[in-house]
Amino acid sequence: MNRSAASKLRNKTYENRIVPAGDNSVRTRVFRRVGATALAAALLAGAATTGVASADSRAVPTAAAGQDRPELRTAVQAFIDAGFAGMQVRVNDEQGEWVGSAGVRKLGQAAKPPTNGRFPVGSVTKTFVATLVLQLVAEGKIGLDESVAGHLPELGLDSRITVRMLLQHTSGLFNYAGGEAYDNGTYVPGLPATGQEWLDNRFHSYRPEELVRFALSKPARFEPGTDQNYSNTNYTLALLLIEKVTGRSYAEEMQRRILRPLGLRGTMVPGDRTQIPGPHAHGYYRYQDAGQWKVVDITRQNLSLLAGAGDMISTTQDLHTFISALNGGKLLPAPLLAEMRKPHGKLGYGFGLFVQDLGPNCGTVYQHNGSPPHGFGALMYSSPDGKRTLTASVTWVDEATRGPAKDFSALADRLVKEVFCGAQAEEAKPAQ
Structure with missing residues (x-):
């Protein structure tokens, strides 16, 4: 260089x-902590x-x-200093709306990530899907404690698995994406979601039924309702349930019930489309071939691998509007919203939401972060009343060791505490 x-x-x-x-007019599986700017240079x-x-x-x-808001600028810049390629952030609080971007939109170019850019939101999709399912519960079309098998008999599901268990990740169903490590030490591989095999097949199109049937061909993690394990299979099943109960496609119902009423024009269920429409930053994958490192632009990828569980595309503005409306009581009746936000099990997971206690003087936030298999990450956090939110997207050069993505958790924690704790965040900053 x-x-x-x-x-x-x-x-x-x-x-x-x-x-x-x-x-x-302007409206986790998480990742860990920081490398050096030299990493960005190497990438x-x-x-x-x-x-x-x-x-x-x-x-x-x-x-x-x-x-x-220099404290926000500093917390965002820390991602870039750690080796992430780019980031766009939106904060809404009592001071108004703050929007920023740092890093680059595309490697080798000077342009910053667009602050209105679209990006794959990964598992943030689960919050949308859970909200849609709960709307059907509110209308009496399904019950939280009904057997899912009664609606989808063709799949041969365990009749003990209920709608509630899907939304809380307590069904015990095998996670089709990536694989599962069982308590007895056995590892059962899933569909390729990492490494060279995923890279070579990133344009492959999957059908939701195919994903679920693959999961059902593997041993369950535990008896339904006896434990909790985060599994994408639960939300792909929720997609199939939505379609069976409504008679419409998941994408149509999402548009009809949530996206159109809230005016979320930047949000979509892309199906088999691999292109992110409109302004967007790029994600990358780095791998070794014949002893030489290569970097591939993986911005185009088929998100059907995570149908209903991580396949949506959105913007920071739309995520703010959505999570603010949800916690503000505009999408669900109060009793169901309370059920959705009730933490359950070792994950502290409600229905499509993590419930996170940030500690003294910070309070509780409702959140879901996400990432498609590689190159992108999304954050969505909200106060209980929906008036204070943080929504963001990051891009990076991923690799088998996850590259800078492994540092995501510590960096995100610092940013979250700047937004929701103010001065308390100073105590939580990692040592230099």
Whole structure:
């Protein structure tokens, strides 16, 4: 890398703006902690790229805040310093709306990630699907404690598995994506979701029934209702349940019940489409071939591998609108929303939501993060009243060891505490 390129790499890219709180015209499996900026340089070199972005920082002053939230800029920039390629963030709180991006949209180019960009949201999809299922419960079309097998007899499901168990991950069903490690030490592989095998098959199209039948061909993790294990199979089954009960496709029902009423024009169920429409940042995969490192742009990938469990595309604006409306009581009756937000089991999981206690002076947040198999990550956090939210997307150069993705959890924790704890976040910052 020449001196000019290295100099550009060290520069920090940033864009942010603040909108007054009253302006309505603008509306885990988690990953771990930080490497060094040198990692970003190595990844860029592996991709045969040179320059990154020049420094740029600006804030739009407002009557409500009049400052540019430097604590948020610092927490976001920490992702880029750790080796992530790019990030876009949206925070809504009593100070108004703050939107920022850092890093680059695409390796080798100077442009920053678009703050209105679309991205795969991964398992954030589960919160949408759980909300849709609960709307059907509210209408009396299904019951939380009804047997799923009664609606989908053709699958040969264990009759003890209920709708509640799907939404809480207590069915015991094998997770088709990636595989399962059983308590007796046995490992049973699933459909390829990592490594070279996934890379070579990332455009393969899966049908939801195919995914579920594959899972049912494997041993259950435990008897239904006796334990809890995060499994994508539960939410793919929820997709099939939605379609059977409504007589419409999952994508149609999502559009009819949630996306259109909330005006979520940037959100979609892509089906077999592999292209992210509109502005977007790029994700990558790095691997070794014949002793040489290669980097592949994996922005185009078929998300049908995670049908109903991680296949949606959205924006930070739409995720904010959705989670704010959900916790604000606009999508579900109060008793069902309370059920959805009740933590259960060792995961602290409700129905499509993790319930997270951030500690003294911070309170509880309802959240779901997500990632499709590689290259992208999404964050969605909300206060109980839906008035304070954090929504974000990150991109990186993934690899067999997960690359910088392994540091996601510690970095996300710092950002979350900046948003929901304010000054308390200083105590939680990792040691330098």
